[in-house]
Amino acid sequence: MLRYDASAAMKQMLVPWHNSLFRVSGISNVQPESKINVTAGNLYQKFVLSAAKLNVMKYLFSTALLCTTLLASAQDKFDDVFAKINADVQQNSKAYQTLKYETETIGHRLTGSANGAKAEQYAFDLLKSYGCAVRFQPFEVESWARKTISVEIGKDKNSLTKMKAVTLAHSPVKADITSEIVDAGNGLEADYQGSPEKFKGKIALIYLGVLPGSPAGTKSLHRSEKTAIATKYGATGVIIINTVKNGVLLTGTASVTGKLIPIPAVCIGLEDGMALKEKIKSQSQIAHIAMTNFSGLIKARNVVATFKGTELPKDKIVVGGHLDSWDLATGAIDNGIGSFAVMDMARTFKKLNLKTKRTVEFVLFMGEEQGLLGSKAYVERTKKDGTLAQVKFMLNYDMTNDPKGFSTSRTEMKDLFTAWGADIVKIDTGFKNLFNAGAGLHSDHQPFMLEGIPTGGGFGGKLPNNSGPFYHSDGDSFKLVDEQGLKNTVRYSTMLTYALANTPKIPVGVQGEEELRAFLESQNLKEPLTIAGEWRWK
Ligand SMILES: [Zn+2]
Numbered sequence: 001m002l003r004y005d006a007s008a009a010m011k012q013m014l015v016p017w018h019n020s021l022f023r024v025s026g027i028s029n030v031q032p033e034s035k036i037n038v039t040a041g042n043l044y045q046k047f048v049l050s051a052a053k054l055n056v057m058k059y060l061f062s063t064a065l066l067c068t069t070l071l072a073s074a075q076d077k078f079d080d081v082f083a084k085i086n087a088d089v090q091q092n093s094k095a096y097q098t099l100k101y102e103t104e105t106i107g108h109r110l111t112g113s114a115n116g117a118k119a120e121q122y123a124f125d126l127l128k129s130y131g132c133a134v135r136f137q138p139f140e141v142e143s144w145a146r147k148t149i150s151v152e153i154g155k156d157k158n159s160l161t162k163m164k165a166v167t168l169a170h171s172p173v174k175a176d177i178t179s180e181i182v183d184a185g186n187g188l189e190a191d192y193q194g195s196p197e198k199f200k201g202k203i204a205l206i207y208l209g210v211l212p213g214s215p216a217g218t219k220s221l222h223r224s225e226k227t228a229i230a231t232k233y234g235a236t237g238v239i240i241i242n243t244v245k246n247g248v249l250l251t252g253t254a255s256v257t258g259k260l261i262p263i264p265a266v267c268i269g270l271e272d273g274m275a276l277k278e279k280i281k282s283q284s285q286i287a288h289i290a291m292t293n294f295s296g297l298i299k300a301r302n303v304v305a306t307f308k309g310t311e312l313p314k315d316k317i318v319v320g321g322h323l324d325s326w327d328l329a330t331g332a333i334d335n336g337i338g339s340f341a342v343m344d345m346a347r348t349f350k351k352l353n354l355k356t357k358r359t360v361e362f363v364l365f366m367g368e369e370q371g372l373l374g375s376k377a378y379v380e381r382t383k384k385d386g387t388l389a390q391v392k393f394m395l396n397y398d399m400t401n402d403p404k405g406f407s408t409s410r411t412e413m414k415d416l417f418t419a420w421g422a423d424i425v426k427i428d429t430g431f432k433n434l435f436n437a438g439a440g441l442h443s444d445h446q447p448f449m450l451e452g453i454p455t456g457g458g459f460g461g462k463l464p465n466n467s468g469p470f471y472h473s474d475g476d477s478f479k480l481v482d483e484q485g486l487k488n489t490v491r492y493s494t495m496l497t498y499a500l501a502n503t504p505k506i507p508v509g510v511q512g513e514e515e516l517r518a519f520l521e522s523q524n525l526k527e528p529l530t531i532a533g534e535w536r537w538k
Pocket residue numbers: 322334335368398399
């Protein structure tokens with residue numbers, strides 16, 4: 001028997017003990033018992049044994065969970081239903097033609113506008129015509145719409161020339177400023193810290209993405225976050241340079257809160273912007289920005305089609321996509337393809353009379369473009385009526401096209417999602433069963449995710465007909481839509497929804513506050529959420 005000075009022995013022992021913690025969780029190489037030195041006294045023995053017991057418990061629990069998942073997925077015999085869904089959507093999908101009709105007869109679907117209200121009614125009537133149990137979920141919000149804009153640039157007031165520009169949403173109701181333009185590069189914190197004073201009272205010229213030649217690993221921020229940073233450094237206006245060639249102009253919100261911002265924000269074309277950056281290097285330039293906009297309370301309506309669950313009616317799977325769009329074109333890609341896919345999933349559910357254990361709610365949100373207004377209203381409503389806990393999972397379809405796999409915020413879903421995906425590959429090898437776990441912001445899944453609710457959707461698809469550059473632009477029109485890509489979104493997402501609403505056990509629950517905090521930090525979302533004033537942790 002070895003004789004030791006207990007405390008020294010303890011310290012010495014703990015280091016190898018820590019390493020063994022890992023080892024224990026792997027169970028196969030449990031050494032501590034054999035290494036337990038009798039001289040350390042029974043205190044140490046008790047400590048070691050209870051810790052070992054704890055890890056054994058943890059290991060048993062995670063193995064049990066894994067087994068149930070594997071067993072559950074093994075028990076998920078959805079092939080027949082998947083085949084039915086596949087056949088029906090391939091033959092009878094109405095997504096393409098109904099989107100075509102909407103873009104030709106109504107046009108854009110800006111929330112709070114006459115078009116927006118028509119689009120809400122059109123969606124309601126369409127779902128009704130499919131036989132769905134459909135309802136409006138009205139909400140009242142501050143909304144914004146553009147009116148007039150003029151941007152002139154020159155070396156002085158006497159040599160101003162007009163430049164093509166669009167207003168970014170939530171710019172002031174009225175603004176008329178003339179000031180020097182200062183190049184703010186990518187518009188990130190780092191771009192200001194060198195000379196913060198330089199931007200006070202000036203108009204900040206900001207590149208929408210990350211400029212070529214920027215330090216490796218430079219991560220861009222959303223245009224609203226870049227505008228917030230410029231405001232913080234005292235800029236009186238913001239000119240954002242779009243990243244798309246051929247003078248394409250982009251709109252979208254410049255507000256992180258969905259409320260009016262104190263300074264005017266506009267977008268100019270890539271070529272104009274890069275030429276302006278060059279000019280400023282040799283000759284200072286001023287800009288005169290004059291605009292008027294509408295801002296006020298409006299009524300809008302989410303459209304909700306409900307399929308009540310059989311065994312677990314109080315467990316709900318929310319399947320959403322925003323119906324609203326910006327007003328520069330008809331929003332065919334953003335988000336015609338997502339929202340009309342969601343309506344066609346509901347059509348398929350009704351047509352095939354699909355029964356699910358859990359309740360499924362297909363939701364067409366309005367107000368997404370103006371700050372996730374409809375999805376925030378939906379979540380607030382469930383909080384008010386005490387049904388938030390019923391939402392077990394949220395699938396979001398925003399510009400989803402021809403998915404090749406599934407994504408989710410929760411990596412623990414991998415086994416189930418890929419097990420179902422493998423069944424889909426048997427039906428169509430065009431589906432690649434890709435899997436992605438991770439989280440981002442700025443779409444309707446966000447209000448659900450910030451309540452700890454697991455989210456997901458399609459993954460790995462490409463936007464059709466090189467439509468990416470026309471995002472939020474005057475080029476986002478129906479000719480960009482691909483019919484088969486849309487059908488693929490409908491059929492694979494209907495299968496995912498059916499499986500999620502029927503699988504015996506969903507292996508993830510709602511994250512608690514600390515778990516959610518750690519998760520959001522792990523996804524690098526703390527900074528953008530802090531800028532948006534949505535980081536509630538101390
Ligand atoms: Zn969108």
